[in-house]
Amino acid sequence: MGEGEQNTLERIHCAAMAEFLEKGFRDASLRQIVKNAGVTTGAFYGYFSSKEALFxxxxxxxxxxxxxxxxxxxxxxxxxxxxxxxxxxxxxxxxxxxxxxxxxxxxxxxxxxxxxxxxxxxxxxxxxxxxxxxxxxxxxxxxxxxxxxxxxxxxxxxxxxxxxxxxxxxxxxxxxxxxxxxxxxxxxxxxxxxxxxxxxxxxxx
The missing domain is CATH 1.10.357 (Tetracycline Repressor; domain 2)
Known part of the structure; x- marks a missing residue:
């Protein structure tokens, strides 16, 4: 994994951690995670198949x-x-x-x-x-x-x-x-x- 991909993955994880901790898995918004991570939905699915896979x-x-x-x-x-x-x-x-x-x-x-x-x-x-x-x-x-x-x-x-x-x-x-x-x-x-x-x-x- 290149440095750019690693940075993207870290941003997704960071945004996900904050969203999951605030709202729990059930109520966490994948759309909000993607937005807060500064990535597109397409880019997200290049790393994870679902919100559950991310969790x-x-x-x-x-x-x-x-x-x-x-x-x-x-x-x-x-x-x-x-x-x-x-x-x-x-x-x-x-x-x-x-x-x-x-x-x-x-x-x-x-x-x-x-x-x-x-x-x-x-x-x-x-x-x-x-x-x-x-x-x-x-x-x-x-x-x-x-x-x-x-x-x-x-x-x-x-x-x-x-x-x-x-x-x-x-x-x-x-x-x-x-x-x-x-x-x-x-x-x-x-x-x-x-x-x-x-x-x-x-x-x-």
Missing amino acids: TSIVEPHAAAVMGRFMIAQTEFAELPREQQPAHMGKESGECVEWMIDYVYDHYRPFKLLICCSDGTPYENFVHNMVEIEVEYTFRYIEVLKSLGHQVPELDKELCHMIASGMFEGMFEIVRHDMPKARAKRFIDQLREFSTAGWMKIMGQ
């Missing part, structure tokens, strides 16, 4: 990075020897959350699009998908505890979904409220402590 080009690298890191944390914990897992509860996830907070603040505006402005796109269920994965791996861990002889009360999947949803939705409130990073990290640490203690309590640990 995806901004959001996808960051959604993939965060979800990828989240999955690494889940699988690394699940692949530990069974006997080691109880002692590691919260360790891998804590390191992952710390990484995620740094990543969010290093890429704040596109991540805010992902969390706050993605209704009407395939990304609108991003947090919900994380919750579903968390619940799946929670039940895997419960089976490990049972295999080690721990007396774990029977837990309803819907209850576990509610608890995990509270954690993840709460975590991303830092973005919805534009919280300063230092304050966000402090609150997230406290939220994690609360969540971990709660899980241990209901699991009989």
Whole structure:
């Protein structure tokens, strides 16, 4: 891609970011994005096939990075020897959350699009998908505890979904409220402590 094309693409992305952040994906105007970018509609379609494709080009690298890191944390914990897992509860996830907070603040505006402005796109269920994965791996861990002889009360999947949803939705409130990073990290640490203690309590640990 030549320098001129790169500049055009950057102008489109800049205009799109502002429009999506102000209005959300559904109400954002492609016509206004094109106008603010200073390009013709024909030029726009030389880069993107649709408004959704434009949104995806901004959001996808960051959604993939965060979800990828989240999955690494889940699988690394699940692949530990069974006997080691109880002692590691919260360790891998804590390191992952710390990484995620740094990543969010290093890429704040596109991540805010992902969390706050993605209704009407395939990304609108991003947090919900994380919750579903968390619940799946929670039940895997419960089976490990049972295999080690721990007396774990029977837990309803819907209850576990509610608890995990509270954690993840709460975590991303830092973005919805534009919280300063230092304050966000402090609150997230406290939220994690609360969540971990709660899980241990209901699991009989």
